[in-house]
Amino acid sequence: MATGEITEGSSSSPELPKIFSFQSLEGITNNFSRIFCKDPFGPVYKGTLPDTDKEIAVKKLEQSAEIPPEDFENKVQSVYEIKHENIVELIGFCNQTLQITTERLLCYDFDPNESLQQHLFGPKATDGSNSADPSTNWDTCFKIVKGVCQGLLYLHKLEDPITHMDLNLNNIWLDRAMVPKIANLGLSRIFSEDRIKYYKEESPRYMAPEYLNSTGMSVSIDIYSLGVMMIQITTREENNDNLDKASRIYIKDIRKRWTAEHIASVYSSLDSECLHQVHTCIKTGLECMQIDQKNRPSIDVIVDRLNTI
Incomplete structure (x- = not known):
């Protein structure tokens, strides 16, 4: 060998x-x-x-x-x-x-431990994730959300900003200390935009509508994908349908069901401060997934919001 x-x-x-x-x-x-x-x-x-x-x-x-x-x-x-x-x-x-x-x-x-997809929804899910009471793992999940946002802030604020173009739970790797790392960054530089778009169309639930419809590309594409991840991390509910219309239904359902009362019921063991964190993550995730990219918050606004709650 x-x-x-x-x-x-x-x-x-x-x-x-x-x-x-x-x-x-x-x-x-x-x-x-x-x-x-x-x-x-x-x-x-x-x-x-x-x-x-x-x-x-x-x-x-x-x-x-x-x-x-x-x-x-x-x-x-x-x-x-x-x-x-x-x-x-x-x-x-x-x-x-x-x-x-x-x-x-x-x-x-990188010393591979698991992806965020595996941690939340896969057979290797541990540390209380994907359990009946997600409260047991909220502190870790909130740190993961903030870490991903910090990494994206770095990319979007470079002198020559980088759009990842393929943010999803599988592309967030967790080390053994559960620190999140944005992976596959190089693909947006190595492969053409058309090649990445071709692969993403196989599973468009993380893809911003304007990118899916070939009407433009900017860092707001990553913001949309970040919003999808924030919703999945917080609610533990996946949108597995590969149709954009179904994604709209998914968002509408999240907005309707995840009220303050529902959050308090699902995260029954959290104190008021942590419940506010959950509510803020869902609210921010939904803002990130707005159809009109001009209405999505920038990554620095998101980071400031998460750091002050």
């Missing part, structure tokens, strides 16, 4: 991402058998660096053959420069041609 060392000529400079050989990544992921999660862009595997026993996440990109090698590496470099506590950090990549195929993988400095 191949070793886990990086290829000759790869950089250990803090300014450049490491270049891994395909064989080394094959080795540290046990022949790509230690899967963490999967999405339309490709699976993510757990890997262990041989010299340090450090755990990393390795994403094996699919449908990337149309990207020129130099363009791919330049885009990876731009993602590598993004550093924030609530964003999964890119540490290296593989861009290697093997016979007739080119293998492209992204390596992240």
Whole structure:
């Protein structure tokens, strides 16, 4: 089996991402058998660096053959420069041609625990999530909401703002301390907007109406997706229908049912301060999901609101 060392000529400079050989990544992921999660862009595997026993996440990109090698590496470099506590950090990549195929993988400095989707709704849900009494896990969930918002604030306030374009529960990874990290950030730089939109149309419940209808793109797309996540985190109710009309019905139902009385009933063990947090998250989530993007709050307004309750 191949070793886990990086290829000759790869950089250990803090300014450049490491270049891994395909064989080394094959080795540290046990022949790509230690899967963490999967999405339309490709699976993510757990890997262990041989010299340090450090755990990393390795994403094996699919449908990337149309990207020129130099363009791919330049885009990876731009993602590598993004550093924030609530964003999964890119540490290296593989861009290697093997016979007739080119293998492209992204390596992240992250010890995979679970995705937010798994934590809330999956078979691995723990720490009281998805339980009859969500109050037992509210403090953790509220910290997750705030952490995701902090990461998005960083992206949207860069000199050259970044729109993630694919925010959803599967793209929020949780480390072992339950700190949320926005994942797959690089896909918005590496893949074209049309390619990302094509994949998102397979499951549009996180997609803003204007993006779904190809009428424009801005950071407000992420705000809409953030709103969907805030509602799901707070209510523990998923919108699993892939029709925009059904999403409208879902929002109307949330607005109608999740009154102050219903929140107090569902979160029966929370004090008044925490109940106010729940109510604010639902109210803010619904504001984020407004059809007219001009009426959605900006991420700095959302962060300020959450930090003052």
